[in-house]
Amino acid sequence: MKRVKILLGMLFLLSSMSFATGFQFNVLDNQMPASQDVSGLRLNLLYGKTANVSGLDLPILALGEADNFTGVQFPILFIGANKVNNSFKGVGFGLANIHGGESTGAILGLVNMTHNVKGLQWAAANISDGRTTADIGFVNISKGTTFQLGVFNMTDDLTGVQIGLINMAKTGFLPIFPFFNIDGRIF
Structure with a gap:
């Protein structure tokens, strides 16, 4: 003391x-x-x-x-x-x-x-109500992103790639896809 x-x-x-x-x-x-x-x-x-x-x-x-x-x-x-x-x-x-x-x-x-x-x-958890460049964690949630690596990834606007067990992106080549997801607008 x-x-x-x-x-x-x-x-x-x-x-x-x-x-x-x-x-x-x-x-x-x-x-x-x-x-x-x-x-x-x-x-x-x-x-x-x-x-x-x-x-x-x-x-x-x-x-x-x-x-x-x-x-x-x-x-x-x-x-x-x-x-x-x-x-x-x-x-x-x-x-x-x-x-x-x-x-x-x-x-x-x-x-x-x-x-x-x-x-x-x-x-462990990245939660963003805006745009992010790169998120690495178990759970990644953002309004828009370029890259996410985690078990669960979710974004409205994906301009790059998601790698994880569950990948959700409104602009992905599929809205929900296991293992990876990419920007669906590149096709």
Whole structure:
């Protein structure tokens, strides 16, 4: 317990230094220092929200939320989740990744819930209400995609290929087909 108090004291001291936007520590949405823009390192304990983050985001048993994020999200102890409301560019690791806007890069987790992704989604379940480039997981569901690899794949608009046990695509050469499905408009 004494070590935890010392660690928290050191984090509070660091957060009060003059490089306010270079480091931020969030505890239950209390920002230290208070800033909506962080360029550098952000640590979140339980929950933290900052409008614009670029750099390294480290949730500690936490949900780290940002409106716009550029960089790497990596939960300490691999127990954490990431939420980005508007724009994401980089690599996001987390038990859950919730991206509501445009995402560019790689998103890796247990569950990914996204909108538009230019890049790779890799999770047990990838669920997107927009367009994705590549989904790899047990379950992949998107509005439109280029590539899906999983046990169950489903999309409205397939512009490439699906590989899996069950493949469903409204624009596939067949709406439901085992093992693979391709864009039916190429014929």
